[in-house]
Amino acid sequence: MIKGLVAVFLAAILTENYVLAKFLGICPFLGVSKKLNTAVGMSAAVTFVMVLATAVTYPIFMYLLVPAGLDYLQTIVFILVIAGLVQLVEIVLKKYMRVLYRSLGIYLPLITTNCAVLGVTMLVIEKSGEGYGFLHALINALGAGIGFLLAMVMFAGVRGKLETADIPKSLKGLPITLVAASLVSLSFLGFAGLVDNMLGLA
Amino acid sequence: MNEILLAVIIVSGIGLIIGVVLAVASIVMAVPTNEKVDAVRGELPGANCGACGYSGCRAYAKAIVAGEAEVNLCPVGGKDVAVKLGELMGVEVGDVEQKVAVVRCMGSKDNTERRFKYQGAHSCRSTTNLVGNLSSCVYGCMGLGDCIKVCPYGAIEVCNGVARVITENCRGCGMCTAACPKGLIALVPVKEQALVRCRNLHKGAMTRKDCSVGCIGCMKCVKVCEEGAIEIKNFVATVDPKKCSACGKCVAACPRGCLTPFIP
Numbered sequence: 463m464i465k466g467l468v469a470v471f472l473a474a475i476l477t478e479n480y481v482l483a484k485f486l487g488i489c490p491f492l493g494v495s496k497k498l499n500t501a502v503g504m505s506a507a508v509t510f511v512m513v514l515a516t517a518v519t520y521p522i523f524m525y526l527l528v529p530a531g532l533d534y535l536q537t538i539v540f541i542l543v544i545a546g547l548v549q550l551v552e553i554v555l556k557k558y559m560r561v562l563y564r565s566l567g568i569y570l571p572l573i574t575t576n577c578a579v580l581g582v583t584m585l586v587i588e589k590s591g592e593g594y595g596f597l598h599a600l601i602n603a604l605g606a607g608i609g610f611l612l613a614m615v616m617f618a619g620v621r622g623k624l625e626t627a628d629i630p631k632s633l634k635g636l637p638i639t640l641v642a643a644s645l646v647s648l649s650f651l652g653f654a655g656l657v658d659n660m661l662g663l664a
Numbered sequence: 665m666n667e668i669l670l671a672v673i674i675v676s677g678i679g680l681i682i683g684v685v686l687a688v689a690s691i692v693m694a695v696p697t698n699e700k701v702d703a704v705r706g707e708l709p710g711a712n713c714g715a716c717g718y719s720g721c722r723a724y725a726k727a728i729v730a731g732e733a734e735v736n737l738c739p740v741g742g743k744d745v746a747v748k749l750g751e752l753m754g755v756e757v758g759d760v761e762q763k764v765a766v767v768r769c770m771g772s773k774d775n776t777e778r779r780f781k782y783q784g785a786h787s788c789r790s791t792t793n794l795v796g797n798l799s800s801c802v803y804g805c806m807g808l809g810d811c812i813k814v815c816p817y818g819a820i821e822v823c824n825g826v827a828r829v830i831t832e833n834c835r836g837c838g839m840c841t842a843a844c845p846k847g848l849i850a851l852v853p854v855k856e857q858a859l860v861r862c863r864n865l866h867k868g869a870m871t872r873k874d875c876s877v878g879c880i881g882c883m884k885c886v887k888v889c890e891e892g893a894i895e896i897k898n899f900v901a902t903v904d905p906k907k908c909s910a911c912g913k914c915v916a917a918c919p920r921g922c923l924t925p926f927i928p
Contacts, residue, residue, distance in 0.1 A: 522678070526674060527674070530670055530671075530674065531667065532667075532670065532671050532674060535671055535674070535675060538675065539674075539675060539678060542675070542678055542679055542682065543678065543682065545682075546682035546683075546685070546686060549686050550685070550686060550689055553686070553689050553690055553693050554689075554693060556693075556695050557693040557694075557695055
């Protein structure tokens, strides 16, 4: 049981990293990774929303939509819940973390349309079945958030290096950022099969 | 039919619950915002140039509302903004003097000589430290455009090797005056006046070698000025815009051509 949870957690961070392996949530990944402190703040907010969203959407899907035979409402209900949660996070941040709220700017309401959050809640439903329950879903969401944090912090470092690098004029700005993102993503391919082999599950 | 109804009820029910939670949260965790700051900020130009002495328009708006700052400090907005802010805050508006930037150099490629062909960093500041100047006049404009880079309004251009302020676009924020390593850019009041477009501090004989229009400190303008508005200091003439009556006598008397009428 514990082994399974650890496997889910590590897999969500490394092998199935939502940004670098599944390519979800690229918008904030490119938009807020310029500075380390905003990257960390954004990741914390996303992690919070992911866990909370999973905690709310999973029971709604399992105990409300499935019994009523309304599986097809999954997407719209999940979006509704995520939008509400993001609003809640925004209110909380505005009250207690004013500086973070200002530095996140437009990207905070954009978590609403961050496909990584929707992806976490929806892909975990697909996986649900024998031995993969509510607790697994929560751990997966937490792992996905920390994976997002890892990707953001790594990429903020890469972009810091890019600032001082001598880049050809035609590649300056977004092009070199995308190239760098693809290389970071490539490096994450190296984690394939790592978690299962490490825990002896393969 | 029944299924459709159920779907509608479930989705709107979830929406309703979320709505109530959000409404409660927004009341419980309401942040007291000062609407006056937003109103004042709305009137300010939003260029965040810092010419008022605060770190941006929002900081200045806060200072105004807190009563720490006068309403007439924004040179970009000028009189219009000061009057509006005065109405908002219910205070008297002091004197607002609109200013524009001028480049006090005429050492264009025709008037000075290029000392060498320059290929390197496109920055006045670093090139000044490296080689002094590109042209024969060490005090003159380098034309590499540090002022253009800092101007928030695109009001400066380099024309034949010398920077030039496009007066219609200039809002007088003064960013360029600090950016010029030669100190060639000054803010002058918007009025007709005579202007010495030279800052060459060499003695006359040397200035002649530097530039064909440089000020040699010959005192002719000082003698013809009836207002006593011109003085020679460090071998270069300056006009006091407050005293200048724009009569044009000094312009006619100048043998070099750097004393020019300035018509905004």
